[in-house]
Amino acid sequence: MKKGGRGKNITKTTVVIDTQAGGGKGKGKGKKGKKGKRLQRIAESMAEQMGNVKYRLQVSNPAKGDAATIWQMISNSISEPCQVIDTRTTNNSIFFTLGGKDERAARAIKRLDKRLNVNGHQATIKLEKIVVKASASAVEIPLPVLSQRYNPSDKCLMLPALMQDPGMADLRSMPNGMGNINVANGIINAIQKNCADLVTLDMTNNDITSLAAWRRLGSVAKNLTNLSLADNGIKNLSELQFLRTCRQVTHLVLKGNPVLNTMSNRSAYEKQVLKYFKGLKLLDQEPITTTLAQAKQGGQGELVDQVLLPAERCNVPTPEIRQNLIAFLAQFFTQYDGGPAARASLQHLYADNAALTLLVPSIGHGGTGLARYNTTSKKKMKSINVTKRGPRDIVKLIEHLPNTVHQNAAELSMNVLKMDASEVSFEVSGHFQEPRPKSKPLYRAFRRTMTIRPSLPGSPQGAGAAGTAGAGMAASMAAAAPAGGVPDQATQQMMVMQLSQMSGMNQQFSTDCLANNGWNYDAAVANFQQLQAGGQIPPQAFTS
Structure with a gap:
């Protein structure tokens, strides 16, 4: 560390695990820059697993205030508890170092920048994340603990709640438990020396939140077929990327992890997992029904699953109401699929206070992307979210959307949200085609939420085929009775x-x-x- 003449210029002492390979001279551009950034993230992840991350706060102190007094002022201004592990004072600043687990507190203190009054001046606060340079090592795992949990006949190693085993008492102070890279390397080394032909590995209930420390597992246990990570703290399926080397895994258990709460349905769940385990046959002890080809659709396949109404959400009170809905949708989509001129005739259906919101997530590039839906801007957009109000503006929008051919109305999924004498509100989802000249049509999924209110006789909204169907449907729903x-x-x-x-x-x-x-x-x-x-x-x- 170097100091300037008066100690004003202090060289940063951030030390990062060497990521120069592939980093080049660039600013993150090109393949080398991207690789350098990726390695940087991996390095930080490894350091976090090892507990080698710290946060240093620089607080300006021109009035030469006492460090303990200033820290007391800071701690009284935040709600997150934290502990200072090091303090250093220079001519004009005080440096407070916090542990890696105090990230929230460090960021809360950073928000006090130019808001904290220290001896009559507004303190400037700078935050620096320090990743301490360290090479991954391994701790010695007590062999008696592992031998008691290994069945040589089945080649099965059972490690549920391993860190709670009395034989692991000396290692419980290790940060992140079995997610710690030193602990993980110790177990992997033991497997390599004693049971490299391992077939089944059970790591249930070990509070594992990241799998970064286990990236060597597949290169050591090359016959690993059954893997259980149930009842841990995994919040993102992208953590499975660190187990790509486990190519022989056909049975995987992830139930009990928080990530399952984010899955919209079983199909989306399977597609995500198959990205990392292409030979998987059983997931959470249930057969895989998604094909590898479907999984390769990636985000688009997941998006379709999110758009379509799941079966458990399809609710229409009576067959009569469903038939009324089908009749209305058949007439509505017939006009909508008729092209711009036919869509213009839908204007009379919309009330003066009607609103239409068009939401199109990003779904690809070129002919499959958003350009055909971008009617409001010349810029390339990652997604489209446009709201139009009033019949004229609504029709002006839908006239410029791509031509479509919707599936048979009787095959659509429907869910009635509200039905009373004043209105009928329902969701409808399904598929439609976008015809393209000199090319195969595109198939897209859609979901609409529609609200139908009975129109007064003689009003513009009551005219026309679809208008009559809509108003008649609202009336007939309320009037549904045995013949x-x-x-x-x-x-x-x-x-x-x-x-x-x-x-x-x-x-x-x-x-x-x-x-x-x-x-x-x-x-x-x-x-x-x-x-x-x-x-x-x-x-x-x-x-x-």
């Missing part, structure tokens, strides 16, 4: 609410109108319009 019979009480109440909202009559007169027309909603509406035109409805019908 020739009287609907149940709940349905009657919905019909009364809908007629009251449409006509302005109170509930008593709406009930009488429906009852006098045999609980036929359309007949009740027609009767109301006839009586209203003749001035035969008393004023008290419109009072609450």
